[in-house]
Amino acid sequence: MTTPWGELELSRFPEDPHDRLRAWDASDAYLLRHLAQERIPLSGTVVVLGDRWGALVTALAEHRPTQITDSFLSQEATRANLARAGVAPGAVRLLTTQDPPPERVDVLLVRVPKSLALLEDQLLRLAPAVHADTVVVGTGMVKEIHTSTLRLFERILGPTRTSLAEQKARLIFCAPDPTLERGTNPWPYGYTLPEGLGAVSGAAVVNHAGVFCADRLDIGTRFFLQHLPAGRGGRRVVDLGCGNGVVGTAMALADPDAEVLFVDESFQAVASAEATYKANGVPGHAEFRVGDGLAGVAAGSADLVLNNPPFHSHQALTDTTAWRMFTGARRVLRPGGELWVIGNRHLGYHMKLRRLFGNSQLVAGDAKFVVLRAVKK
Template sequence: MSSPTPFPFDRLSRRPDVEGPDLVASDAADRLILDESAGLRADAPTGSIVAIGDTHGALALAAAHDGARDVRVHQDALAGERAISRNAEELGLSDRIRVVGLDADAVSDARVVLLRLPRALDALRDVAALVAAHASPDVVVVAGGRLKHMTLAMNDVLGEHFGRIDVSHARQKSRVLFARDPRAGHEPAPAAGREGDLEIRAFGGAFAGARLDNGTRLLIAHLPEDPAGGSPEDPLIDMACGTGAVAAHLATRHPAAYVYASDQSAAAVASARATAAANGVEGRVEVARDDLLAGRPAASASFIALNPPFHSGAALTERLAFRLFADAARVLRPGGELWCVWNSGMRYRGDLERLVGPTRQVARDAKFTVTVSTRR
């Protein structure tokens, strides 16, 4: 049964995720998914509604506001996951939603899946396969996004695991796909790649997939021969580790070193653990899902490597990198070094000087710059 009062989208916040005038907690695609799924949700039994890719809770919380209970919700980014919990508390809906990982239990016996379409087709393929394997046979996936980020290939990917795909009319530059009749479901498995002696593993949605992106390749080629640190108390750190390629490289290149890798993405963390295992270094590589380096004490690290992201969802923003630089500075001990690669057009050198310390260029190619900043 729907609530007599409209859901207060304007009360949703991105916090503690990065905020800004161009970054929103909900948009027209969320509203279209909710409108197109209203009848399905009204008929869904308790505990059978799941929201996936729900960046800050608009889908799950609106469903709960409309009367649904035990709504399962998954968001890959830890900051977004925490924003969902915070928004639920602010709206008095905490007892109606349940934050879950992306696994079989998340979609078991689901009847309605509200999905924000991921931009990466591999991420969509993982979700579709998992839902098809574990949801109810009469599940309907209501998958929506902004038209500028949708492609016909998304229909094809959903068609690999569902027998019927329908398409809504567009509204406010958004559209919804309906997937029914699940088939050929299976557990997601990481893609495998190799660069030189380095094995790379990547679950859907992990940045760059099972290969080295050009920035990471340049960074790895210019990392120091003998970095300071590497003990269990002062490990070499791969910050915002993605698939863990840098962490695995450090552990294989320095066989006595311990490495700590962190990322706020659940898909990245799973990928980095798989990459460490594929290279036989899982015993010396700890991988944590964390916002920045919150789990590391201040002034405790001698070496951090970083390839900072510059997208929050589909939006381009420098704010993510600034947060990463500032927390790297917090964790570095005086004299510790931040080795960073960045798109040269971002012009981060002045920010690194301001937030970390003296910064020098180590390498540069047509697109990327590698710098080392020494903590004051």
């Protein structure tokens, strides 16, 4: 990546020599060009929100910026890219969306996230640290910036306008108004599950901003909850890609002797899963882990893995994440252990499971979804 601060060699995480997707896009380059061309002072506290793979903070490392991200994978990519660029450890402060934000922000750079709710939550958390002289610049591809995006900036921070598009990317300029009445942060958001969902009927669900379907139960999860395996007692269960944790919590409510591991690469998701689990007073044992799938989980340590894999990485459609989840599940399962997967019917997960496990059984299906079961031999 060519930047006003030099050439950078960047990669996504985990690194894959067959992955043709870049670790930056035109919106990252546009923002960096703007900072250099306008000679934006970067001597104060620089905060970069939503830097997807660390391109922005790696380019700006000499200014000792703070990165705030919801993604474990993005954070790991940032560490690797900083090291590759020869940046000294500690030069860039790495925070998650669950950490307390800096007390003062002089320059706020925002890579617009896919989730409008996450943007709302994070702007509300950062607003007290923003002052009248704070430089606020957002960036994103044209397809990612909507009228609702601009209204959020305007409602929470102050008057907002956009730039002309360059290479299908656009900038957002906001003039902070510290006197704005922003109201209270609506996140996290909670609701109660309807009846007809087995052990989890009537259970409380807690969602932090940015978690998939944070304001309601999505139809895929609802279908999965109606067809979960019956508890056999004393099992170690993994809710892989746990989201708000409702699936793992359902297993714990049905089998209080089960040990449940909740895993997701989203800090917001794992915080939601822990809140959901605790809100229902589950008497069993649970562990909550933010990480790269099942990396770091001992081989042969699980009896059951439950998985609703994503089929996108940021804006890119891909089955790479699902395949890595399936291979990780096979590694951590004991012989005879089972992987249960829900997915859209058209994704053809049964073929991947047969290739990997040597078997795949259809547990349930409807016009849109299938629940599949694979057994480790």
